[in-house]
Amino acid sequence: MIPHAETAHWIAASVALLLGLVLLSEVIVGTDVFRRRRWRAYLWPSLALVSGVLIWLIAILSTFSTIHLLAHAIWAEAAMIAGAVELAVVRGKLSSPRWSLVAAAALLISGLSFLVHEQNPWLYSRAAFLHHAIGWMLVVAALFPLGRALRPQRTVLWGTGFALTFVLLAVMLFADRDSASIFGHFGEIPRP
Amino acid sequence: MSSEYATTIRERRAHGRRTRRSSARPIAIQLIGPLTILAGIVWAIAQPYRIVFLDRDGRGLYDYLFQPPLLVVVVGLIYALVLAPGLVEDLESGPRDSAR
Numbered sequence: 001m002i003p004h005a006e007t008a009h010w011i012a013a014s015v016a017l018l019l020g021l022v023l024l025s026e027v028i029v030g031t032d033v034f035r036r037r038r039w040r041a042y043l044w045p046s047l048a049l050v051s052g053v054l055i056w057l058i059a060i061l062s063t064f065s066t067i068h069l070l071a072h073a074i075w076a077e078a079a080m081i082a083g084a085v086e087l088a089v090v091r092g093k094l095s096s097p098r099w100s101l102v103a104a105a106a107l108l109i110s111g112l113s114f115l116v117h118e119q120n121p122w123l124y125s126r127a128a129f130l131h132h133a134i135g136w137m138l139v140v141a142a143l144f145p146l147g148r149a150l151r152p153q154r155t156v157l158w159g160t161g162f163a164l165t166f167v168l169l170a171v172m173l174f175a176d177r178d179s180a181s182i183f184g185h186f187g188e189i190p191r192p
Numbered sequence: 193m194s195s196e197y198a199t200t201i202r203e204r205r206a207h208g209r210r211t212r213r214s215s216a217r218p219i220a221i222q223l224i225g226p227l228t229i230l231a232g233i234v235w236a237i238a239q240p241y242r243i244v245f246l247d248r249d250g251r252g253l254y255d256y257l258f259q260p261p262l263l264v265v266v267v268g269l270i271y272a273l274v275l276a277p278g279l280v281e282d283l284e285s286g287p288r289d290s291a292r
Contacts, residue, residue: 007254014263021224021271028220029279036282040275174260 005127006178008058013173015051019044020166027159041090048083052076071117078106097152103145107165111138126180134172141165218280225272232264 003011022044026034035041052075059072085102088094114135120128144161147154236243243262244255 003254003258007258010258010260010263013260014267017228017264017267018270021228021267022275024224025221025275025279028217029283033279033282037278040278174264 002061004178006176008061009173009176012051012055013170013176015047015054016166016173017170019047019051020163020168020170022047023159023163023166027156027163031155035090042087045083045086045090048079048086050083052078052080052083055079067117067119071113074113075110078109082106098149100145100149100152100158103162104142104149107138107142107145111135111140111142114138123182126175126177126182129182130172130176134169137165137168137172218283221276221279221283225268225276228268228271229265230268232261232268235264236261 026044055072055076059069059076062068062072082103085094085099089099112135114131118128118131118135122129122132141161144158144165148158148162151158239261242259244251244259
């Protein structure tokens with residue numbers, strides 16, 4: 001039983017919300033306290049890695065359109081690479097703050113994929129509007145990990161921005177509908 | 193004014209700021225979960241047609257279990273029950289050297 005696209009987006013939104021809250025917690029309590037328990041230190045990289053694996057499943061199911069297949073495959077790879085690098089950072093294998101450039105690249109590539117794979121204009125439907133909005137939001141949000149790589153001393157600013165990016169992403173994905181006008185109700189446009 | 197008194201006042205102010213900050217952090221952590229749950233409940237009240245249990249006509253498993261307000265509540269519960277207690281405990285226990 002394959003879920004509708006909106007259901008898959010809502011599940012992804014839940015993971016994004018949890019990721020955002022985990023990252024926000026780390027900013028609030030500080031990295032030292034947050035990583036005091038090993039499982040907590042590995043939580044964010046593991047969630048990113050697992051979400052990459054789950055997006056591969058979506059990619060497999062998105063064969064109705066080549067561009068959807070490619071976009072989901074790119075998101076899966078970006079999430080898995082960012083998660084793997086974060087795992088190595090937490091483990092202590094990688095120590096340079098410049099490794100945040102990987103997360104910045106992942107967000108940038110994800111944003112561009114959102115923009116490229118939406119073939120309808122902004123105001124066509126709610127799904128189209130959200131794809132454009134999420135795409136541009138992720139492109140701009142790539143500045144937070146970029147800032148962390150170049151100015152690592154402003155940890156709170158970059159960390160808060162990065163965490164809130166995922167909370168905002170969750171809100172947008174939760175608002176998604178397969179067939180509805182931007183501010184209307186479900187069912188106004190027939191489901192494909 | 194004596195430099196001894198001035199130093200004491202500065203130290204008291206700094207200590208007050210540190211205390212306020214250290215007490216605000218556990219409260220913030222404890223609030224995140226309930227606020228998330230509250231957001232889900234408010235959403236469910238604002239859009240009751242998303243809760244399929246109330247209107248079951250021709251709906252499938254995904255419609256029952258994966259509706260956004262329910263998912264938001266579940267995320268809030270996971271945060272409040274799994275993540276927040278340990279974080280608050282670690283915050284209140286003060287600095288420590290080794291990781292568990």
